[in-house]
Each structure stands twice: as C-alpha cells, then as structure tokens.
Amino acid sequence: MDATAFRESVEAAKATELDRLGSSKLLIALTDAALSEEAVLRAAAFSEFLARETFESWAADEPNGEASAVFADVAAQEAEHYERVVDALGEPVEPESVGPMHAYLRDRDDAVERAAAGLVGRGLVSLRTHLQVVGFFVNEADAANADLFRDLRSETEASLSAGLDLLDSVCEDDADWERAQAVAEYVVQLAYDDYADSLTELGVDPKPIC
Template sequence: MTTAADIIDAVRDDQQTELSRLGSSKTLYADTRGEMDADAVLGAVAAREAAAQETFDAWSDDADESAAGLFADAAAGAAERREGIDAEATDRTPAMHAVLDDLDETVERLGGFVGWTLVDKKVKEQATGFFTGQADPQTASTFRSAGGDVEELREDAADLLDTVCDSEDDWDAAEGAAVDAIQAAYDEYVETLEDLGVNPKPVC
C-alpha cells in the first residue's frame, strides 16, 4: 500500500540532482541576480514568501475542508515571515508558483505543496548559512527556525495525503505535481545562472 512517505522518498530520488543543486549557494546567487549582499538576499527571500502567501491563501479559499486549514496556516506563516523581513521584496515571482497556481485538485495541490516545501527548505538553509557567514546570528537563527516550520508543514501535508489519496491514480497525481514544481524551480535556476554566465552544475 502506497503512503505519503513512499511518495516523498520517490520525489527525492527522482529529483535528487535538482534538489542538490537547488541546495547550493548558487540558488541565492540566482535569486539575487548576482547581488550577494544582505539586502538583496532578504529581498529575494521576501519575494518567495510573498509568492507563497498569495498561492496558499488562494488555495485555502476554495480547497476541500480537509486541506483548507493547512493552506491557510502556510499562507499565514509566509505572511508573518515576509512582514518580519526588513527589506523590500523584489518583483520576481518564482517560476514554481506558476505551476502551483495551475493546480486545481486537492491531491495535486498537496503534492505540489510537498514539492514547494522541499525547495523552500533548501532556500532557507542557504539563507541560514549566508547570514551565519555575515556574522548575523539572529537573522541566521530566524531562517533556521523558518526551515523547521516548513518541515512541519510537509509532515502535515503528508498526513493529509495519507487521508485523501484513495487510489494509485491519486498518488501518481500527487507525485507528478511535486516533481513538476521542483522541476520548474530547477529550470528557472539553470536559466538564470546561464544568463548570468555561471555554470549551474557543480565544479569539482
């Protein structure tokens, strides 16, 4: 019998390379378009939070009752983190959210949500590392805590998937949505770095 844990493991395996590269410092470089200073990083993260708030707030308005609470909590958390960032958000909406915004069914949205958490956790880890390197432990701690919040949201989404997925088709839809969300994030990462003249692949 398929479970959410199986699907999350499958997504991680399928997107191992993509998630690994999205977990590198080049993600912040791409997000800031090469402006690797504190204000630019905060602005880029703020833009991600603003996009998450908008997507998940919209989902919570028309989601099944089983998932509406999760999406509302995710939107509220993103809004709180956005308000806590002392920097103006950039005007760039992550490409991943175009994929998420097109999802209509609950199982697909939960799958896409899992994909978002896997990417967002990587970004928050990089932000934590960046501000640790900037000798700003308070901001680093804030992002570390935020990463923990995202992991908790993933666990809640997994619990819901175990509840709402009734067939292998449902599980396939959830997995496909997660992969599509991650792939959109990775494609944007590659395209942006190439436009900046940077090799998106690790240099050994």
C-alpha cells in the same frame, strides 16, 4: 504508497536537481549575483509573499474542508514569515512577477495536486533555500538573521509534514499517488530550471564543478 514513501520517491527522482538547488550557487541565482544582506532578504521576502498569496487563494476556494484548513494554516504561516523577513529588511517589498513555480501552483485545482505540488514539491525546494540563507548569514556573522531563517526552515519542515499527512488523507488510490508524485516532481523541476536559467544568464554553469 504512503506519505513516507512518497517523499522518499520524490527526493530520489529529483536528487540531482535538489542537490544543485542546495548548493551555494542558489543565492547567486536568486539575487542576480548581488550577494548582499539586503539582496538576500529581499529575495526571501519575495518568496514568502508569493507563497502567502498562493495558499490564501487555495484556502478560499478549496472545496475539501480538511485541505482548506491546512492551506489556511500555511497561508498564515507564510504571512508571518513575510512580516518577519521584511522587519529584518526594514521595508515591505513585493515581487514584480509571479514566477514559473507559483504560476504553475496557482493552476492546480484539487487537493491532491495542491498538497503535493505546493506543500511537498515547493517545501523540498524551500528547505534548501532556507539552508543556504542560514549559511549566508552565518558567514556574515549575523546571528540574528541566521536564527531567523533557522526558525523559518523548521516551520517549513512542519508545513511539508502537514502536506504529507494531507496526502495520506486525500489520496484514495494508486492513481492519486502517481498524480501527486508527478506534480511534486514537476515543481522541483520548474524551480531547478528557473535556477539554471538564471545562472546561465549570469555566465555561471549550474552544474557542480568536480
């Protein structure tokens, strides 16, 4: 397997979950149905804060030098994203909990699983989150914040690509690729389950209405 085939395989395996995470219901789940600009920015800031902490911890203890450098770059990017979002929000905020996805990510302890889960699995989810946030601010006629999240989405795509390149480097055999795919898919599933549980608690069906 190579990086291109890997991404295609993960997206194909989790197509339903990714499609639903890319729906307009996502922001309902992330804001507990409080669809205000402040609530959306706050949810985005929480996500960037948690990502910064995850990647900073990986950069600090990763024995693979190439992987550590990639994680440090992504940590710096997530730190910048957090600052840009809280600038738009007008105040710094911190989440009250780590959440299931980042709790799982922080238990990964080798470069293969960290790249696959943190950069690819989480990246695929983040791209869909950013797209929904862009759409929200377009609908609110808030061009500045729509452009902000377009930029963040573009930079997240770049970090996902860096993760794929890293996997090409650190995966030595089919077993590594299989392990990488398993953890990437599991991260998408965790994000989806969290999304679905949040909607269910709000009395909203997470499945699309046809």
